[in-house]
Amino acid sequence: MQKADIIVVGSGVGGLEVALTMAKEGMRVIVLERQHQAGGCMQSFSRGKVMFDNALHCVGGLDEKGQLYDAFSNLGLIHLPWKRLDMCCYDEVHISGKVFSIPQGMMQYTNALKTYFPHQEEGLDAWHEILTSTDEEWLKQTSAWETLNSLFTDSLLIQVLSAPAMFKMELRKDTLPLFSLVHGTTPYIESAWRLQGDGNSLVNYLIHQIRSYGSEVITDKEVTQFNVKDGHIVSATCSDGSIYEGNIFVSNTHPSVTCNMLEEKALKPVFRKRIVTLPNTHGIFTLHLQMRHEALRYFNHNKYVIKSTDCWDAAVDNDLKVSGIMLSARVPANGEHVVNLDILTPMKWETVEKFAKSSMRRRPKAYKDIKNIITEQCLDIAEEAIPGLRKMVLKSWSSTPLTYFNHNHTPQGSAFGFRKDYAHPLNTILSPKTPIPNLFMTGHNLMLHGMHGVTVTAAHTAIEINKKITQIKDL
Numbered sequence: 433m434q435k436a437d438i439i440v441v442g443s444g445v446g447g448l449e450v451a452l453t454m455a456k457e458g459m460r461v462i463v464l465e466r467q468h469q470a471g472g473c474m475q476s477f478s479r480g481k482v483m484f485d486n487a488l489h490c491v492g493g494l495d496e497k498g499q500l501y502d503a504f505s506n507l508g509l510i511h512l513p514w515k516r517l518d519m520c521c522y523d524e525v526h527i528s529g530k531v532f533s534i535p536q537g538m539m540q541y542t543n544a545l546k547t548y549f550p551h552q553e554e555g556l557d558a559w560h561e562i563l564t565s566t567d568e569e570w571l572k573q574t575s576a577w578e579t580l581n582s583l584f585t586d587s588l589l590i591q592v593l594s595a596p597a598m599f600k601m602e603l604r605k606d607t608l609p610l611f612s613l614v615h616g617t618t619p620y621i622e623s624a625w626r627l628q629g630d631g632n633s634l635v636n637y638l639i640h641q642i643r644s645y646g647s648e649v650i651t652d653k654e655v656t657q658f659n660v661k662d663g664h665i666v667s668a669t670c671s672d673g674s675i676y677e678g679n680i681f682v683s684n685t686h687p688s689v690t691c692n693m694l695e696e697k698a699l700k701p702v703f704r705k706r707i708v709t710l711p712n713t714h715g716i717f718t719l720h721l722q723m724r725h726e727a728l729r730y731f732n733h734n735k736y737v738i739k740s741t742d743c744w745d746a747a748v749d750n751d752l753k754v755s756g757i758m759l760s761a762r763v764p765a766n767g768e769h770v771v772n773l774d775i776l777t778p779m780k781w782e783t784v785e786k787f788a789k790s791s792m793r794r795r796p797k798a799y800k801d802i803k804n805i806i807t808e809q810c811l812d813i814a815e816e817a818i819p820g821l822r823k824m825v826l827k828s829w830s831s832t833p834l835t836y837f838n839h840n841h842t843p844q845g846s847a848f849g850f851r852k853d854y855a856h857p858l859n860t861i862l863s864p865k866t867p868i869p870n871l872f873m874t875g876h877n878l879m880l881h882g883m884h885g886v887t888v889t890a891a892h893t894a895i896e897i898n899k900k901i902t903q904i905k906d907l
């Protein structure tokens with residue numbers, strides 16, 4: 433039996449950031465991770481000698497006035513080798529036979545869009561105002577889709593504004609809060625960055641610091657049960673029988689997975705029902721390409737190619753139709769050519785659900801056929817932005833929502849956690865606090881997703897933990 437002040441279950445970026453914050457404040461923290469490798473969605477993997485990333489394609493808001501600067505400085509992450517994307521074009525949107533270059537900087541962004549859409553000036557000024565009001569509470573209760581339609585009459589402009597968001601969140605007309613769209617857009621306009629190196633370097637740097645404060649991150653430790661006594665959690669049991677005791681527990685796992693770790697009587701049925709019935713956002717299909725030697729020059733921006741007239745509600749489903757893709761190249765370690773390139777497209781769980789029980793090592797042919805169909809479409813669409821791309825590819829691998837379902841135990845392989853709903857903000861934006869006084873949650877299911885979202889959420893979780901610690905001390 434091991435003991436710590438705080439036990440964190442799950443080593444996604446959210447779990448690691450809470451662990452580091454509390455370790456820096458003098459707590460002894462133990463992070464328990466079920467996988468062999470830490471990092472959750474942010475982990476990287478190697479194929480041959482090439483490293484690929486699952487998730488870390490782009491991060492926003494790292495310049496000195498940016499929304500993540502202070503948090504990243506406190507976590508030591510600001511010193512990692514970040515490369516700023518091109519100032520004059522961090523996002524390149526291909527749509528309806530036209531190409532739109534989106535620059536960094538709020539004024540530059542708005543002015544560029546006014547040049548493309550001079551007849552929408554008034555709406556663009558109002559959009560600028562909204563994008564710079566990230567802290568406004570009303571954004572949570574307002575529909576993103578209805579707002580765009582109330583500001584703009586040109587549907588192409590709405591699609592240009594929405595195209596990058598199609599790969600950063602679930603674009604659903606009936607639910608997406610303006611809050612999610614604004615938080616998934618503004619930080620990148622302020623400043624957009626890519627890590628030089630792989631996501632593992634970020635994860636490993638967090639772990640290195642956690643350990644330097646005398647705390648621990650232990651992998652291959654799947655927590656199966658929280659043990660409750662007198663309404664408080666006293667310990668966590670792992671699948672190998674080991675038990676970890678603590679005063680405070682933090683779950684970085686999906687909240688419905690967290691509920692399942694608690695015996696029936698530990699939680700009020702109404703809370704459990706609310707959590708396990710919340711819908712999840714869709715997943716992502718990623719095509720990882722290893723490029724031939726010096727075949728493609730590095731491009732320092734993201735490219736988006738939209739084939740559908742509407743990139744809202746356009747994730748791949750059972751009809752296996754790809755509506756649009758994002759292309760993101762890793763910064764080359766040496767030279768000026770791309771070694772690995774990722775192509776992403778949103779994908780619904782229902783497309784792969786029937787294979788959920790298959791072994792990761794031996795997937796059925798039907799699953800591989802689906803992956804091949806999507807792969808071919810992704811490459812066809814990508815050639816619009818990079819002519820001749822197919823011939824530049826040496827090898828390819830792909831992942832689907834099933835990959836995240838199996839590796840991270842994410843229900844439905846969801847890429848962005850619970851679906852937030854502007855009509856029900858109080859039900860779908862969750863507090864880090866739970867009905868069990870010494871159990872807290874963190875991660876992208878609570879409020880906001882992505883590196884930006886989990887970092888903001890980790891800070892909220894740490895504040896709630898500190899309030900609890902003060903309460904305990906005062907008793």
Ligand SMILES: Cc1cc2nc3c(=O)[nH]c(=O)nc-3n(C[C@H](O)[C@H](O)[C@H](O)COP(=O)(O)OP(=O)(O)OC[C@H]3O[C@@H](n4cnc5c(N)ncnc54)[C@H](O)[C@@H]3O)c2cc1C
Nearest residue numbers: 442444445446466472473487489490655847875876882883
């Ligand atoms: C394909 C894809 C591309 C993305 N691209 C970007 C991007 O470019 N930029 C960006 O900012 N964001 C991106 N995101 C989103 C971002 O990766 C996530 O929002 C973020 O990493 C989620 O972190 P988290 O801490 O909430 O949880 P997760 O990363 O889901 O981590 C949860 C951890 O808990 C562990 N766990 C689960 N159950 C147990 C258990 N019983 N016991 C112990 N451990 C357990 C899991 O193994 C996992 O390690 C992308 C996501 C995807 C899927």
